[in-house]
Amino acid sequence: MKTTEEFAKKTDREIIDGCWIPPFYRGKYQEALDSWPEEKLWVLEIYWEVCNFVPRYGMWPEHCEMLLRYTLQCRGDHLEIGTLWGGSAMAVSFVKSSSRIYCIDPCNKTDSFVGKTATEERVRENFAKLNLNIHLYVQKHPPMPSELADHRFDTCLIDGSHKAHAVQANWLDVKNRVDRYVIFHDIHMKGVRPIFDMACEDKDWKLTEALPRMGVVKRCTS
Numbered sequence: 001m002k003t004t005e006e007f008a009k010k011t012d013r014e015i016i017d018g019c020w021i022p023p024f025y026r027g028k029y030q031e032a033l034d035s036w037p038e039e040k041l042w043v044l045e046i047y048w049e050v051c052n053f054v055p056r057y058g059m060w061p062e063h064c065e066m067l068l069r070y071t072l073q074c075r076g077d078h079l080e081i082g083t084l085w086g087g088s089a090m091a092v093s094f095v096k097s098s099s100r101i102y103c104i105d106p107c108n109k110t111d112s113f114v115g116k117t118a119t120e121e122r123v124r125e126n127f128a129k130l131n132l133n134i135h136l137y138v139q140k141h142p143p144m145p146s147e148l149a150d151h152r153f154d155t156c157l158i159d160g161s162h163k164a165h166a167v168q169a170n171w172l173d174v175k176n177r178v179d180r181y182v183i184f185h186d187i188h189m190k191g192v193r194p195i196f197d198m199a200c201e202d203k204d205w206k207l208t209e210a211l212p213r214m215g216v217v218k219r220c221t222s
């Protein structure tokens with residue numbers, strides 16, 4: 001196991017303030033790294049592995065930690081809306097090799113932070129190189145791919161379009177298909193926050209945890 005100091009030395013990449021690669025190594029993120037708890041260093045190991053495979057992983061380490069903590073609590077399948085280069089799906093897949101992970105993304109998004117397009121081929125190549133059990137559906141959500149029409153998931157990450165109407169459409173669909181946790185990324189954004197608040201107020205769901213940019217709701221009815 002590496003120490004936080006060793007992690008701090010490792011980076012040769014930096015894209016600050018959107019979520020990136022690895023954001024915590026330098027400058028203002030050094031503080032976050034310094035206070036990173038030793039018992040969670042395994043998350044940084046995973047984060048670093050993911051960063052080696054993708055041009056950009058759109059989450060900060062603390063978001064990766066939160067995502068892994070909730071998905072690890074559940075044995076069932078995981079759904080991801082918004083995959084980009086595959087970073088968040090790869091992280092979950094590393095820790096949940098016995099569950100199926102389903103990703104929905106129309107692909108071909110030009111990632112302005114790195115000036116490259118996240119093509120379907122590139123995303124599939126990333127998954128295949130690591131032999132990961134991830135199923136990618138190349139389309140927008142909603143609708144749910146017909147193969148998954150009756151599928152139940154334990155967990156879902158909503159990280160697709162951050163426009164309010166799109167996030168709302170994601171939530172209204174997945175809230176009826178997910179049995180444990182729905183995780184919203186980028187809840188600080190004006191398109192996402194009201195829908196996260198709506199989820200927290202839903203009679204079947206309750207707020208479990210929220211960081212400034214990521215929040216989790218839990219189903220409270222069976």
Ligand SMILES: C[S@@+](CC[C@H](N)C(=O)[O-])C[C@H]1O[C@@H](n2cnc3c(N)ncnc32)[C@H](O)[C@@H]1O
Binds near residue numbers: 104118141
């Ligand atoms: C913020 S990125 C996802 C980042 C990714 N979760 C990660 O950790 O690196 C947003 C992605 O959502 C996708 N997207 C946009 N609208 C969508 C929709 N309606 N359904 C599914 N994905 C969508 C975009 O193509 C883009 O790849």
